[in-house]
Amino acid sequence: MPENSHFIDGQWHEGEGDSIAVENPTTAEEITTVNNATEGEIEEALTAARSAQVAWGRRPPVERGALLRETASVIAENVEELSDLLIEEQGKTRSVAEFEVSATAEYVRYMADWDRRIEGEILPSDDQGESIxxxxxxxxxxGAIIPWNFPLFVLFRKLAPALVAGNTVIAKPSEETPLSTLRMWELVEEEVDFPDGVVNFLTGDGSVGEGITSSDVLDLISFTGHRDTGIAIAREAAKDLTETQLELGGKAPAIVWKDADIEKAVERILKANTSFAGQLCTSVERIYVHSDVQEEFERTYTDAAEDLSVGDPAEDPDMGPHVNEAELEKTRDAVERAREEGAKILTGGGPPADRTKGYWYEPTVVTDIDQDSVLMDEEIFGPVSPIVSVSSFDEVIEYSNETEYGLSAYVYTDSYSTAMRGAHEIEFGEVYVNRTLGEALQGFHTGWNQSGNSGEDGKHGALKYTRLKTVYHNYGDGEPGW
Structure with a gap:
């Protein structure tokens, strides 16, 4: 277990604020506590980051990239230990936890290579003897505010491109899952010689996040989390015109057309719905099935959901628990409200019979619901699959776009024209055709509408942590300008 709560200006701090319990969601038992950062500790971290930035920004990018490569190596060498912490504090199954840690190391290596790829431009001037x-x-x-569902990977989605571009960072892991982050940085800090103040960590609840993001010291706020929190951050940032990068969840539709391969669609949609108990912003949250294949799809999907193993995440079942009681209650409440609306539960609809402790909910399949059902409208963040029958592609496009969100969407079809029409007409930032969830490092993970205002990964994700400066170089004898 990490021994401290904060890392400020190159030093570990136990913390002076109120303690916060970190639970094991598998058993609902307390693992340990961390401390809320105080106003003084927040100010100390902000001051350290500001003081360190000029020298860090002047440092050659290849040196910044080299430190990130060393960081990636440390993470890759400690997959088992960091995965164990993810399992314990988060309830993530072993294979998914190990994937997160390994993918984090790979991501850091990828972003480190932008040390020689960030390019400017040279433009011709209107004046003789000048270039632009x-x-x-x-x-x-x-300021980087990190969610609880992928604490290491999402941290480095922000930290790696920010650092390679020359920024300094203050990061706040979620109070639900701080342990893997703190231990990871203990391991990195022992091996990698980052200058003091370049990277700072503060633990705590939303008040700490608010203390960080409301500061006029910040030049950029990168937040992944709930839409309402993101909107509040954007409003606060607008007071100083601080730049924001917000990724705010989703309500992903999956379209299963009449010519789809049903077996593959079932396998891939079910994975996209139940991985990490559905607690991903790209999880499938609504399924639209053509009426010609609805009966076959519902039967096959329900059978597959009932075959999933649900149990101790350390033993690597298909699915573990929700991260906390609040998330469990949100899922349970949504299903009960749908039941009251007249929905039919084909399987699931409650906790597994053999789980009396912890935050558990079975994979749940729901049918006989309308487009205006709570399950089709609100982000659930749980392993719930509501299925609605559709008969025309115009109808399914209308239904898919009938949401405030716009992050991920899925289309399953063997028709090239159907796939292309879906890809172009679904108003979401990313569309998966005949595949399950999972973004590529070189892609661009971006949400539209109330799913966010920016994006991460790839070239465009790296460049988001830079801004352009225009420099006019005059070397002639004329009188340039007005």
């Missing part, structure tokens, strides 16, 4: 340079510069100080 567009130069990419770091923002300065970045």
């Amino acid at each position: 340079h567009l130069v990419r510069k770091p923002y300065g100080v970045v």
Whole structure:
């Protein structure tokens, strides 16, 4: 277990604020506690990041990239230990936990390689003896607020590109899952010589996040989490015109057309619905099935859901628990409200019979619901699969787009024209055709509408942590300008 709560200006701090219990969701038992950062500790971290930024930004990018490569190696060498912490504090199954840690190391390596790829531009001038340079510069100080569902991977989605671009960072892991983050940085800090103040960690609840994001020291706020929190951050940031990058959840539809391979669609949609108990922003949350294949799909999907293993995440079943009681109650409440609306539960609808402790909910399949049902409208963040029958592609496009969100969507069809029409007409930031969830490092994970205002990964994700400066170089004898 990590011994401290905060890392500020190159030093570990036990913390002076109120303690927060970290639970094991498998058993609902307390693992340990961390401390809320105080106002003084927040100010200390902000000051350290601001003081360190100029020297860090001047450092050659290849040196910044080299430190990130060392960081990736440390993470890759400690997959088992970090996975064990994810399992314990989060309830993530072993295979998914190990995937997260390994993918984090790979992501850091990928972003480190942008040390030689961030490019500017040279433009012709209107004046003789002059050239115009567009130069990419770091923002300065970045505040990174991290969600509980992928604490290591999402952390480095922000930290790695921010650092390679020359920014310093203050990161706040979720109070639900801080242990893997703190232990990871203990391991990194022992091996990698980052300058003091370049990376800072503060634990705590939403008040700590608010203390960080409301500071005028920040030049950029990168947040992944609930839509309402993101909107509040955007409003606060607008007071100082601080730049924001917000990824705010989703309500992903999956379209199963009449010519789809039903077996493959079932396998891939079920994985996209139940991986990590459905607690991903890209999880399938609504399923639209063509009426010609509805009966076959519902039967096959229900059978597959009933075959999933649910149990101790350390033993690597198909699915573990919800992360906490609040998330469990949200899932349970949504299903009960749908039941009251007249929905039919084909399987699931409650906790597994053999689980009396912890935060458990079975894979649940629901039918006989309308488009205006709570399950089709609100983000559930649980392993619930509501199925609605459709008969025309115009109808399913309308239904898919009938949401405030716009992150991920799925289309299953053997028709090229249907796939292309879906890809172009679904108003979401990313569309998966005939596959399950999972973004590529070189892609661009981006949400539209109330799913966010920016994106991460790939070239465009790396460049998001830079801003352009225009420099006019005059070397002639004329009188340039007005």
